[in-house]
Every structure is written in C-alpha cells, then in structure tokens.
Amino acid sequence: MWDNIPYILLIPKNLHFSKVNSIFKIMTKAANVFEKLKEFAENRVEDFAYGGYLVRHKYNVLKGGLELGHPIWPLLKHDWSKFKPNQWVPYREKFYGQNTSENQQLFRKAVQDHVNSETHHDYKYKPEKNVKITAENKADWWAIQREQHPETTPSSIKEWLKKKKKS
Numbered sequence: 752m753w754d755n756i757p758y759i760l761l762i763p764k765n766l767h768f769s770k771v772n773s774i775f776k777i778m779t780k781a782a783n784v785f786e787k788l789k790e791f792a793e794n795r796v797e798d799f800a801y802g803g804y805l806v807r808h809k810y811n812v813l814k815g816g817l818e819l820g821h822p823i824w825p826l827l828k829h830d831w832s833k834f835k836p837n838q839w840v841p842y843r844e845k846f847y848g849q850n851t852s853e854n855q856q857l858f859r860k861a862v863q864d865h866v867n868s869e870t871h872h873d874y875k876y877k878p879e880k881n882v883k884i885t886a887e888n889k890a891d892w893w894a895i896q897r898e899q900h901p902e903t904t905p906s907s908i909k910e911w912l913k914k915k916k917k918s
Contacts, residue, residue: 815890815908
C-alpha cells in the first residue's frame with residue numbers, strides 16, 4: 752500500500768526539510784548499528800558454547816582444587832588467559848566453529864601463548880623449572896575428564912584420584 756505513495760506525501764507539511772534530513776541521518780546511523788550487530792552476532796552461538804565450556808571447566812577446577820586443599824587464588828586465575836581474544840577466538844573456532852587450516856595455525860599459536868602465560872603447565876612444558884604437579888594440575892585433569900566423560904568420572908576428585916591410583 753505505502754509503496755506507491757511518493758515519499759514527499761508521507762512527510763507532514765509542517766515538518767521542515769532540516770528535520771527530515773536529521774531523521775534520515777538518524778535512520779542511517781541506526782541501519783549502520785544493526786549492520787554492526789549482525790556482524791557481531793555471527794559468532795555468538797559459538798561464543799556461548801565455548802564460554803559455557805570454559806566457565807564449567809573453571810568451576811570444576813575450583814571445586815576440585817578446594818577439595819584437595821589448594822589455595823583459592825591460583826584456582827580462580829586458572830585458564831584466565833583463555834579469555835583474551837588471541838586465545839578465545841582460536842579455541843572457539845577449533846572446538847565450536849570452523850576448523851580451517853588457518854584456524855589450526857592460530858590455535859597452535861594460542862595454545863603456545865596459553866602454555867607460556869599459565870603456570871599450571873610448567874611441569875610439562877618447562878622441565879628445567881623442576882616444577883612438581885600440584886592440586887591445581889590434578890583438578891585441571893579431573894575437570895577435563897568431567898566435561899568429556901561425565902558418565903564415568905566421579906563427582907568427587909578424591910574418589911577420582913583413588914580410582915586412578917588403582918588403574
């Protein structure tokens with residue numbers, strides 16, 4: 752219906768041209784905002800999936816580490832670097848997005864950055880430091896197992912460690 756009416760007839764007579772021009776500018780800005788939101792929304796599903804995993808992992812590390820009597824601060828800081836964009840995006844793409852060869856290269860860089868910035872990996876990647884395995888390391892392993900194999904991983908880290916010693 753409105754398609755066939757000239758736009759000039761839709762504008763009230765007492766509306767000055769400068770106001771019309773202002774309205775068009777505002778509408779153009781609004782259109783640009785929605786275009787940016789569209790770009791922003793493209794990876795939101797993957798971001799929520801990866802974010803959910805990361806928060807669950809951090810929760811389980813905290814739970815397991817506290818159960819083993821580890822100090823709270825290292826547990827709270829655990830994997831904090833994975834929230835940085837240079838790690839977040841490659842990890843998200845690797846596990847929830849498009850695992851292209853370019854993303855695989857970015858993921859390898861992100862893993863290296865993570866290992867270099869998180870001390871709970873020193874025991875494995877920096878043997879010259881002679882670092883011992885801590886409760887945080889054990890809680891990390893248990894948290895990963897809980898996420899990947901929830902049906903076979905005990906809800907108590909102590910129970911899980913006892914089971915591990917037997918096997």
